Amino acid sequence: MAGKWYYGDTHMHTTTSDGKMRLYELIARAKKNSLDWIIITDHNADCVEESFDSEGLTVIRGQEITVDAGHVNVWGAKIPDNPPYDIPDEKAYADIMERCRKAGSTVCLNHPYCSQCGFRVPIDNLPADCVEVWNTIQHSDNVRNMNWWVNQLKQGRHIAAVGGSDYHSDQVGIDMMAMPTTVTFAGSKSPEDILRALREGRSVITNKPGTSMIYLTIGEAMLGDTVKLEPELKGKCKVTKLLPGFEIKIFNNDTVIYSHKAKKYEKRHDVEFIVREPGYVRAEIDMHLNAPIKKLVGYAETKYLAPRCEVPPETADELFWAFTNPIWIEE
Ligand SMILES: [Zn+2]
Ligand SMILES: [Zn+2]
Structure with missing residues (x-):
């Protein structure tokens, strides 16, 4: 397209x-x-x-x-x-x-x-x-x-x-x-x-x-498209501006089929992967909250986001920084 x-x-x-x-x-x-x-x-x-x-x-x-x-x-x-x-x-x-x-x-x-x-x-x-x-x-x-x-x-x-x-x-x-x-x-x-x-x-x-941007493709297919599962179905993912400690994950349904945590700033990170299951493939960049940051985020969320809640919801350990919609895989 x-x-x-x-x-x-x-x-x-x-x-x-x-x-x-x-x-x-x-x-x-x-x-x-x-x-x-x-x-x-x-x-x-x-x-x-x-x-x-x-x-x-x-x-x-x-x-x-x-x-x-x-x-x-x-x-x-x-x-x-x-x-x-x-x-x-x-x-x-x-x-x-x-x-x-x-x-x-x-x-x-x-x-x-x-x-x-x-x-x-x-x-x-x-x-x-x-x-x-x-x-x-x-x-x-x-x-x-x-x-x-x-x-x-x-x-x-x-x-x-x-x-x-x-x-x-x-x-x-x-x-x-x-x-x-x-x-x-x-x-x-x-x-x-x-x-x-x-x-x-x-x-x-x-x-x-x-x-960050995430460019995810499988052959000619891009986000929103459907491709047929075949042996050695190969995808590509290009990620830009990955910050230190941030992790790119590629999912085939629930399974993480690729992950990489940046040790230092990466202007660009390229990867090829193989799709094995029918369903979908999607990608996400996550940031892990260390204990002091999680405490700070939890404080802000309790104060600003949860005043109407009887029990303030728990603060997440990881927050996403960017994510894609899926490419669908059919049998
Ligand atoms: Zn609104
Ligand atoms: Zn609204």
Whole structure:
């Protein structure tokens, strides 16, 4: 497939809901971050009626359905209903999501295991195209999102992972936009091509533009494609900007078929691997938290992320730094 990698952010708020920036300020910041596309997803409100191009930046219309049952991003077409949405249970959520998809939207389960505003209805059977595995600055809730997603992949469900900064404003001087960034491989950066790439799982999620990228291929196949299993089916993985102590892992289903921990900074790391099992292949870069860092992260998570929880969730030992969607392997 001919195409290019385009850097973007699937999830951001403006002053139309509770964001601190007006649309033009958000657009200027996205350009400063070298993004190719952004999706505006205000809570229960349309900031942008139609997608448009702003001097090379694709601005895609969207809305974040925000109800107690959980948050869902709807990208592309207008939502058939108007807020306030009446979504008391799983069935009502499935209904509205189906209607959005019929209207031409791409639909994403947002931060499903967020300690504060995750889903309060079962999500396994909701008709989503995508799931936001990585929401905002990296933290342990995202590891729980990742576990759910991997479990879906193991069952053969083609649900695409995305990242969303959920940008509202900068925090303690940190530019939180594009943190994380979703890098999509698409035919162009038109709204249609970007949304198709997101749905088809042709993306890599990474910490920020200019940090690590993972290029994973099996023969001609790339992320989102399906290849036939054959003896000596060979794949390639190229990783950029691997920081000391960070570990690249390649998975064939649950099995780690390759891993490498960088001892020093590696500008580029190349590897070839053999695929043995039908299912999927995907790659991930992890950072291991040593005891003092884990304590610090745990402190921040308890203070900022878990005030609504009776028991604050446990801090993860490892956080991911970048990961790919899978290439599917069929028998
Ligand atoms: Zn949300
Ligand atoms: Zn949001």
